[in-house]
Amino acid sequence: MNANSMRLTLALLAVSLLAGCATQPDAEQSLEAARDSFQKVKEDTDALRYAPRDVIRAGDSLSRADRLSTYWGSDADVEHYAYLSQRYSAIATEHTKLSINQERQAKLQLEIERLQLNLREAKLVSVQQQGKWLEEQINLATTETDRGLVLTLGDVLFDPADSELKPAANRTLLKLTQFLQLNPRRVVRVEGYTDNRGSSEENLTLSKARAQAVADTMIDLGIDEKRIQVVGYGADFPVTENASNRGRAQNRRVEIVFSDDQGKLGSDR
Amino acid sequence: MIQRRILATSLVVMALVGCTKDPAPNEQMRLTEQAVEQAKAVGADEQIPEMVLAEQKLARAQKNMNEEDYKRARMFAEQAELDARLAEGRALTSKSEKQLADLNARIKRLHKQLGEMP
Numbered sequence: 001m002n003a004n005s006m007r008l009t010l011a012l013l014a015v016s017l018l019a020g021c022a023t024q025p026d027a028e029q030s031l032e033a034a035r036d037s038f039q040k041v042k043e044d045t046d047a048l049r050y051a052p053r054d055v056i057r058a059g060d061s062l063s064r065a066d067r068l069s070t071y072w073g074s075d076a077d078v079e080h081y082a083y084l085s086q087r088y089s090a091i092a093t094e095h096t097k098l099s100i101n102q103e104r105q106a107k108l109q110l111e112i113e114r115l116q117l118n119l120r121e122a123k124l125v126s127v128q129q130q131g132k133w134l135e136e137q138i139n140l141a142t143t144e145t146d147r148g149l150v151l152t153l154g155d156v157l158f159d160p161a162d163s164e165l166k167p168a169a170n171r172t173l174l175k176l177t178q179f180l181q182l183n184p185r186r187v188v189r190v191e192g193y194t195d196n197r198g199s200s201e202e203n204l205t206l207s208k209a210r211a212q213a214v215a216d217t218m219i220d221l222g223i224d225e226k227r228i229q230v231v232g233y234g235a236d237f238p239v240t241e242n243a244s245n246r247g248r249a250q251n252r253r254v255e256i257v258f259s260d261d262q263g264k265l266g267s268d269r
Numbered sequence: 270m271i272q273r274r275i276l277a278t279s280l281v282v283m284a285l286v287g288c289t290k291d292p293a294p295n296e297q298m299r300l301t302e303q304a305v306e307q308a309k310a311v312g313a314d315e316q317i318p319e320m321v322l323a324e325q326k327l328a329r330a331q332k333n334m335n336e337e338d339y340k341r342a343r344m345f346a347e348q349a350e351l352d353a354r355l356a357e358g359r360a361l362t363s364k365s366e367k368q369l370a371d372l373n374a375r376i377k378r379l380h381k382q383l384g385e386m387p
């Protein structure tokens with residue numbers, strides 16, 4: 001190295017030291033990063049609204065770092081304050097997210113309360129509608145007789161010569177049970193009937209067993225057994241001629257006789 | 270020659286200035302310890318990188334305090350405080366996000382139930 005180039009190098013060094021190049025690349029980088037972060041939160045209206053103090057502190061630390069960066073030999077301090085500034089910006093962002101979440105939570109909470117209310121009302125309406133619907137159904141299915149209202153469960157709900165109820169009966173009995181739950185003063189008499197084939201003793205037993213099966217199911221579904229009377233009439237009181245299959249099928253039945261809404265049942269046959 | 274002497278003198282002066290002792294940052298240490306405790310209290314743990322940093326820097330600050338290197342102690346403590354506050358914020362945000370998800374799930378269930386009403 002000759003004297004000239006040495007002089008040049010020294011001159012360049014001096015210039016670079018004097019020319020505001022006071023900070024090293026590391027410090028300059030963290031300063032740049034802090035500026036970026038601050039710029040973002042500064043322009044974020046949510047951050048200004050929810051975390052103004054953190055944004056202000058981010059700005060204060062940043063200007064401190066900026067100021068220090070013009071002094072020679074203050075790299076550590078520049079990096080330090082740039083770091084603090086970045087942290088304040090990040091904290092501002094985090095606090096903003098938290099506040100927004102909390103506001104949303106409050107809104108959702110209200111929404112939940114509204115929906116719960118709707119659901120309760122809908123359930124209430126549905127119980128009332130069901131009650132009304134049931135009453136209509138029962139009225140449709142029942143016939144007003146001198147014994148009161150009578151609901152007939154057809155032969156198809158039992159297997160031939162068997163007293164076991166088929167699952168298809170469940171729906172009807174569930175509705176019946178709901179109806180009785182909505183009309184707590186009503187009581188019922190469950191009456192079993194058969195066609196005229198077989199011995200009258202067998203028919204009496206079968207008719208009683210079928211009526212009992214219906215009553216048992218209702219009891220299982222929650223109706224107090226005191227509200228249910230059970231009778232078997234065998235082949236007595238046919239609703240039609242026993243001459244045809246069709247007629248006999250109609251005569252095989254279980255009838256449910258309803259009391260009036262005061263709990264008064266018509267007398268036995 | 271004279272210029273060189275001036276330069277040397279100014280260097281010495283600067284070195285001396287740099288050596289003036291910082292006061293012990295007792296208040297900052299207290300603040301930092303408090304911030305770290307608070308972050309832990311809301312459930313910030315080593316899953317959150319900032320929490321790890323906070324604890325490491327607090328430990329460094331405490332070491333520097335014992336060595337009476339107060340300038341460094343203050344810097345580490347200041348950084349640790351903000352690391353802890355950021356960790357606390359992150360812990361709270363992630364909790365609130367879980368709560369939001371729960372609330373949304375409840376709303377979905379309610380809508381479903383309402384949709385199934387006759």
